[in-house]
Structures are given as C-alpha cells and as structure tokens.
Amino acid sequence: MAEPLIRIENVVKQYTRDTQVLTVLDGLSLEVEKGDFVALMGPSGSGKTTLLNLIAGIDRPTSGRILVGADEVSAMSEGALARWRSENVGFIFQLYNLVPVLTAFENVELPLLLTRLSKAERKKQAETALAVVALSDRLDHYPRQLSGGQEQRVAIARAIATDPALLVADEPTGDLDSKSGEEILVLLERLHSEFGKTIVMVTHDPKAAARAHRLVHLDKGVLKEDVRAKGEKGEIGVAAAAAIAAGR
C-alpha cells in the first residue's frame, strides 16, 4: 500500500442550533493514498460535502485530526490555512464558481496571483492549464460566453494552475448533460493517471463513481462501505457503483 496523503482520524463534526446538536460526522476515520481517485457517495445529507470541506481545509472538525501530507490541517490558523489551500488544493465546484467579470485566462490566473511567479510565468502556467483542458482558443472569453461543460473545464484549469497534489470536486458533473459530464470525467481520469493528482470526488452519479478507483460510501456520518477496484484499468465499474449507490 502506498503512503497515505490524507489521514482522517476520529473526526466528529457537529452543528449546534439553539440547544439541538446535529452530528454530521460521527467519529469517522479514513485514509486516502497518494495518487488515488476516490469517489464519495451516499444519500443526501450523509455528510459528503462536509467531509470534503474538512479535507480541503475550508472547514474545521469539532474534534479529531485531519492530516494532509505532513500538515495537520485541523490545527492550522485561518491565515495559515488560506495559504495552505492556495498551495495544496484545487477546487472543482458543481456550479463551476468562475468569476463572471474575469475572462477564462484571468480566472485561471487568479490562484497564480497568490504565488511568487512573475507575470510571464503566470501567463505561461495559465495557458498550459487551459491547454490541458483543450480551451486554448477561449482565453479571452468570459464565463457567460461559454457552455456549462466549457465553464467546468476552465474551473478545472483554475484548479490545476498552481499544480496542487490534491483535487477536491463536489458533484463536478451534477449540473451538466451526460455528454459534457463524460468529458469532465475523462479529464479527471487523465489528471489522475497522467498527472498523478490525488482526487476526492463527491458524486451521486454511479457513472461518475464508476471512473474512480475507490469508492467510499457514507451514511449518516459513518463509513458504510469502502470498495477498492481490482483488475486492469483499476476502475470501480458501473455495476459495482450502482449497487453501492443503491445501498446493497
């Protein structure tokens, strides 16, 4: 077994509203290997997004520890965490979350503004990222001038612009038609196999989950199932994903 990139140890996440305590994650432990492609499934409200946010360092656990590489994410200060995210995590959102007043190029350049790169280096790196997602001809287009699939590809380019080890995706195909969704999945698969990215992807869609190499099933804040693909291509496969999604 390869070394783990992500170590989640006994994590509890609770929300308190008035006197009621809602336990979203209940003592969850999980390890994700470096270079793995993990799909997080589970019914709505099971805590998938919550877990992903904790891994990505935009949220903190009520108790327990989260380590990514050598960094204890759950113990960092707000400012340190922001810097850590800019260097280590690429975000892919269901609704793309591009900045509407910035062009495709400017959106991809955004995370690079947080690095020490020169203007020329930023340009080169942003253009490379847009070439990876096959949008070199759309540098000056604004998000509203792009299709949903293209917007998501720009978002992926933005996520990989600083070359982070970890990509987190929350329902990356959730707002796309099946053809565009398929393109995004192919792209994520390539980022995993060709570029060695560790990917954690939340999804409801068995077809999306089928692309992953490992499938983690959450239910009511606890791990219900954890399936690792065997065989040549190492993918979970549609049948297995569908079965898990159906809760069997």
Added chain:
Amino acid sequence: MLGIPLKYNVRNLFVRKVTTTLTVLGIALVVAVFLCVMALGEGLTNVFAASGSEKNVLVLRQNSQSELQSGLGRDQIPLIRALPGIEKDSDGKPLVSAELVVVLNLDKRDGGSSNVTIRGVEEKGMALRPQMKLTEGRTFVPGTSEVIVAEGVAKRFKGAELGQEIRFGAYRWKVVGHFDAGGTAPDSEIWTDSEGMLNTFQRGGFSSVLARTTDRAARDLFVAGVAGDARLALEGKSERAYYDAQTSTAAPIKFLGFFVGIVMAIGACFGAMNTMYAAVSSRTREIATLRALGFSRLSILVSFVLESIALAFLGGVVGCALAFLLVKVALSGVTGTTNFATFAEVVFAFRLTPQLLLTGILFSLVMGFFGGLFPAARAAFTKITAALRQVG
C-alpha cells in the same frame, strides 16, 4: 504575492450600471456643492488676503474696527504727514492719502439695491495700491464730481458705465473711468477726490489716512509715532493686518462649506454603503470561492474597500466637473456679498483652485473609504462553507 486585481472591482462597477450611476451621482452632487461653497469662501479670502501691503499703514481713530467707525480731524492730517518713516514717491512727495469712506445704497441693474463703498482719496491714493489699474477712460479731476468705478461694481450697478451718472438722492457723480484692482478690496469701490467728497457730504474730517513706509523698521517707527502723539488719539495698523481681520467674513462661509459638506457626505457615505452591501451579498458565493482559492480575509477586505473607493472616485471626478461647469457657466463673473465688518458689498469671484479640486477628490475618496469599510468587513468574514452552499 499579489492581491485580487483591481480590474475585478472596476469591472464589477460597470456590471451594475444603474446602482453605480446613482451612487456616483449622489457623491458627485455632494462634492459639487462642497466645492461651490468652498470656492465662494476662497474667492472672499482672496479679496482680503490680496489686499493690503506690509509696508502700508492705515491710521484710524483709536479702537476703530473699520474705516467707517473712524474719524480724523482735518487738523490732524499735517501732524501725521510730519511723522518719520514715510516713503517718498519719485516726485518727492510723501506717499500719504487722507481718505473719506462713505457707504451708499445704490440701485442695482437687476432691480433692488445694495450698499457700495465710495472712497475719496488724495493724489497718491492709487500709487499706494499698486494692483490698481485704469482699464477704461481716465482718472477723476480733483475738486469735481467725477468718479472712477471698479469694473465689478460697474457691471452690477445702474449708471456706472463710462459717461453715465451715478445718482444717490440729490447727488450726481459722472463716471469718467473704470479700474481693476486685481481682486483686492478697491474692486468693490467707487473712487473720487477726497477734498471734493468732504464738500459734497459736508464732513469736517476724514475716515483714515493710508501711508507707505520705507521698510519694516520705518513702519514700526511710524506706528509708534502715531501712538505717541497724545494730541492725535489715533492708532496705526499695518494695512495687511487690517484686511486680515476682515477676512472673518469668509470664515463663516468656509465653516458652512465644511458643515454642509460633512452632513451631505454622511448621506452619500450611506448611499455608497448600501450599494456595497448589495454588491457583497450578491457576490457571496464568489467571495467564498476566492477565499477557498486561498485569498486571505485581508485581501478580500482591501479589495472591497478599493471597489468602494473607486466608486467614490468616479463620483469625485464627476463632482469636480460639475462644480467646474457651475462656476464657469452659472456663477461666472463677479458676485457680491456683504462684508460684515463694513456692511458694504464686497465684489469677488468664485475661485475654484486646483487645490480645492484636489480637496474635492480626496473628500470623495474618504466617503468611499468609510462607505466601503463595513460592507468589506462583511465580505471578509463570509463563512466559506455556508456561502458555497448558496445557489445563484
């Protein structure tokens, strides 16, 4: 490490055209009103500040605040002339002018009437005021009822054109010349011969004596001489100090400018604040995304404060343009107001100086800063996870 680029903020301003335009106009109006009032104050200050020379000494009766309250007997004039320190003109005569000041209520061209100072001077009256120049006609002949009129006065009062007659009760004065005093006090006056004026108004004495001294030491000597002669019961003030005291007319106007400006600015601040709050709440998910990408709270705060300042800056520029147009077109030429020290009209022009325009711009930036601070703080403390859940 760079912050969020300014183009992000500027483009967002242009995205929400209507609210941006309205906010800009609000700020522009405040800046324009502020600038117009300040330009008025500046114009007045200029009149008094430019008047009065350090070397000139104005002799008044003891404890008189203005020439109107003062009075000197005819017999006192030779005693003053004999005091040491007085400069001689190129023709060898001392630079001294015994003057009589009377305020008349004259009819204005546009209806109504207003107080105007009519000043009788001696031969050296004009030489004592180097800014003064005849622009039309000739100077009056002593002993006649001829007058010369300041251009600013000529524009505003009846009968003041060249060759016309100024009337007041039974009095008639023939206008033989116009003059310009370069924005100093005589620009609000009508001048004639003091000896003739004493006869006309049947006065037994003068209002003041103006004398040029050779230098600072001579001035002090002359002033001491005036004070030292108990027969005189007079005092000499530097002409500059005399007019500085009259500048108090401009002070309440400037105060008004600041007061009105600040009250309106608070309103405009709230306008900008509203606009920025709306901008922040409509971009909550976008802000959360920027935070997720790794932009710090501080850079979000700075970004939104800058957006507010950019918004206000547009307002400031439009406001300056507006004030400039107003002063150039609507308030052009000269205007009169009452000098509260002499109760005569003071003629002055609105002065919109480059410094004032700069003040207007700075004023708008301050409004933008305070208007943007709280909305920007709200943006900076956006809760990332909650904001990312927002749809739309």
